[in-house]
Amino acid sequence: MKLKSQLKSLFVQPLSSMILSMITAIAISPSALAVTGKVSPHLPEQVQQSQKIAQFSGTDQPERSRLLQQANALYNQRDFKGAEENLRKFLKKFPKDAFGHFQLGNALFRQSKPEAAISSYQEAIRLNSKYALAYNAIGVVYASQDRWEEAITEYRKSLEINPDYGDALTNLGQALWQTNKRDEAKASLEKALNIFKAQSRNEKVYQVEQILQQMKTLDDPSVS
Template identity: 25%
Template sequence: MEAGTHKEIALTRAIVVFLAVAVLIVIAGFTVGELYFWGKHAEENPVDLDIKYMTELVAKSPDDKNLVELGWLYYRKGDYQRAVEVLSRAVKLNRLNPAAHFNLGLTYQEIKLLDKAEAEFIKTLELDPESKYAYFALGKLYFSQEKWDEAAEQFKLASQKDPVSVENFFWLGQAYEKQGFRKEALAAYRKALDRVPNHTQAREAYYRLKQ
C-alpha cells in the first residue's frame, strides 16, 4: 500500500473521530441545558406560570376577557380572594359579560358567600339563558342549602339544556330523592345510567332505591 494511501486513511479516521467527539459534545451540552431549563422550571406550578403570563397581558391590555381568564386562573390555584378582586374588575368593565358573573359566582360559593354566589348565577342566566353550567351550578348551590325543590328545578333546566350530561340527571335524582319522590328519582337515575352505565353513584342510588 502506498504511503499516500496510508495518510488518506489516517486523515479520514481523524476526521471521523473529530466529528464523533463534536457530536457527543453538542449532545451533552444540549442535555445539560435541557436539564437545567426543566429543572429550573419544574418547581414552578404551571398555573403560576399562566398567572404570570396573564398578569403581564392584563397590564398591557386590561379588558374584561383577559381579566376573566386571570381570575379563573386564581380560582384554579385556590387563591379565591385574588380571584374575587380580578373578576370584580372584569364585571365593572363589562357588566354584560356572563363568564365574569359566572366565575365570580363560583368563587363566592367557594368562600361561602352564598347569597352573592346566587346573585351572580342568576345574573349569568339573565345574560345567557342557554348557560347549562349556570343552571347546574345554581342547582348545586340550592342543594347545599337543602332547598331541594329549587335544586330539582335547576337540575331539570340543566338537563334540558344539556341532555347528554350524566351529572345533570344524577343530581336531579338526588334532589327528587331528598323530597321523597321515589318514582321521579328512579327515572332520573335511570337516565343517568342510560348515558353512563358504569356511573357508580347513579348505579348505587338506582338499585338502592329500587329495592
C-alpha cells in the same frame, strides 16, 4: 340519613386543575364542590366547560382572555377571594360577559356566600337565557342548603335547555331521591349514566353507578 351522607360524600371531589376548563370542572367542576361540608354535586365540571368557552371566545379578545386566565388561575389554586377580586375587575371592563358573572358565582359559592353566588348566576342567565350551566349551579347552591324542591326546579330549567346534560341529570336524581321520588330519581340517574358512558366519562360513570348501587341497597338491604 346514612344514604344522604353517602351521596354527599360521593360528590365532594377536587376541582379540576384546568383553568376555566369546564365547570363540570368548574367552574362548577364536573367535579363537585363542597361548601361547609355540603354537596355541590357538579360544579366543578361546569367550570371546565366554561373554561373551554372562555378559551375559544377569547381568541379575538386577548385582554378578556388574559384577565379570565388570571382569575381562573387563582380559582384553581383555591384562592377564591383573589379570584373574586380579579373577576370583579374583569366585570368592570366587560359588564355584559355572562361567563364572567357565572365564574364570579362559583368563586362566591366557594367562599360560602350562597346568596351572592345565586345573584351572580342569575345575572349570567339574564345576559344569556340559555345558560344551562348557570341554572344547574343555582340548583347546586340550593342543594348545599338542603333546599331540595328549589334545587329540582333549577335542575329542570337546565335540562329544558339541554336534556342531555349529564351533570344536571345526576344532580336532579340526587335531589329527587331526597324528596322521596325514588323511581324518578333512578330514571334520571340511569339516563345520566348512559350519557356518561357514551361520552366515555369513566369517572362520572363510576360515581353514578355507586349512587345507584347505594339506592338499590337502601331499597333492599339484602343486596350487598
